[in-house]
Amino acid sequence: AKEAGRDQLIVFDQSLREKRLEVAQTVERLGRALTQGELLVHFQPLIRLADERITGVEALIRWQPPGERMVPPDRFIGVAEDSGLIVGIGEWILRESCRVVAGWHGRHGTVVSVNVSPRQLREPDFGAMVLDALRDSGLPPPALILEITEGVLVDQGAVTEQAIGHLSMLRSHGIKVAVDDFGTGYSSLAYLRDLPIDHIKIDRSFMPAPGDTDPAARTLVKAIVDLAAGLRLGTIAEGVETAEQVALLRELGCERAQGYFYSRPVPEPDAARLILESASS
Ligand code: C2E
Ligand code: CA
Numbered sequence: 230a231k232e233a234g235r236d237q238l239i240v241f242d243q244s245l246r247e248k249r250l251e252v253a254q255t256v257e258r259l260g261r262a263l264t265q266g267e268l269l270v271h272f273q274p275l276i277r278l279a280d281e282r283i284t285g286v287e288a289l290i291r292w293q294p295p296g297e298r299m300v301p302p303d304r305f306i307g308v309a310e311d312s313g314l315i316v317g318i319g320e321w322i323l324r325e326s327c328r329v330v331a332g333w334h335g336r337h338g339t340v341v342s343v344n345v346s347p348r349q350l351r352e353p354d355f356g357a358m359v360l361d362a363l364r365d366s367g368l369p370p371p372a373l374i375l376e377i378t379e380g381v382l383v384d385q386g387a388v389t390e391q392a393i394g395h396l397s398m399l400r401s402h403g404i405k406v407a408v409d410d411f412g413t414g415y416s417s418l419a420y421l422r423d424l425p426i427d428h429i430k431i432d433r434s435f436m437p438a439p440g441d442t443d444p445a446a447r448t449l450v451k452a453i454v455d456l457a458a459g460l461r462l463g464t465i466a467e468g469v470e471t472a473e474q475v476a477l478l479r480e481l482g483c484e485r486a487q488g489y490f491y492s493r494p495v496p497e498p499d500a501a502r503l504i505l506e507s508a509s510s
């Protein structure tokens with residue numbers, strides 16, 4: 230048994246080394262990806278449920294290495310955070326998103342929601358960088374929503390002063406803040422009252438599955454929508470895939486929805502066409 234244990238340890242050690250090598254290679258390739266134009270942004274429409282018009286888009290990063298399959302963000306965002314590359318990548322996606330959406334905003338009032346990682350909010354000049362990106366693009370501050378996760382605001386029960394400082398400053402300029410994946414973290418709800426936020430995005434795990442008649446699913450969504458309304462926060466439901474889910478969200482008074490039912494994340498020209506169609510219908 231002892232022998233077997235040692236063998237297992239060796240195997241484990243090797244796979245750990247392989248894993249490290251793989252991570253190092255990803256970091257190197259990702260660093261190049263940024264400078265060589267392999268990163269792109271796709272846009273997923275945010276729909277206002279009252280009239281089913283597109284009022285905004287979420288910017289979602291894509292990595293397309295030449296001659297290879299697209300790498301999904303779940304495969305590289307973690308590595309980008311651990312290595313610090315997310316600081317440069319995050320700035321790039323913010324500037325690119327503001328540039329693209331400034332045109333749509335001018336014509337149709339479209340807003341853009343951009344994901345911000347916890348690592349970016351630890352940069353002392355994050356707030357100044359965001360203001361500069363807005364100025365360069367001409368996008369007005371109220372047309373930008375920054376998506377953060379609750380862990381950014383509250384870490385093990387303590388509020389994170391630096392992140393809150395950046396977000397409060399940016400909100401004083403009119404920028405909006407949304408809590409992403411709402412309901413999946415474990416922090417207390419008190420932060421919803423005290424911290425600098427404008428919207429909550431209801432995580433897709435709360436959407437009742439097709440054919441799910443269990444009233445518990447509905448009860449949870451209703452509780453979140455009512456809580457947000459009581460605190461005067463906007464609500465955006467994520468991962469909406471079916472007409473039943475849309476009907477439920479509308480009935481419960483959720484403001485906006487986002488999901489495959491309306492559109493997958495799409496490249497800029499397709500998003501432009503969807504926005505134009507939505508505005509003229
Ligand atoms: P997220 O911010 O929660 O983004 C929503 C994810 O759900 C996206 O996955 C989107 O394509 C997917 N989605 C949208 N509608 C539906 C639906 O109806 N059903 C299902 N099953 N999925 C849906 P994506 O684009 O693969 O991004 C995954 C995660 O990667 C994002 O989750 C976000 O955490 C991260 N991410 C993406 N872009 C960025 C970025 O620019 N910066 C940072 N820091 N993180 C990013
Ligand atoms: Ca998001």
Ligand code: CA
Pocket residue numbers: 409410430432467
């Ligand atoms: Ca989300």
Ligand code: CA
Pocket residue numbers: 410
């Ligand atoms: Ca998510």
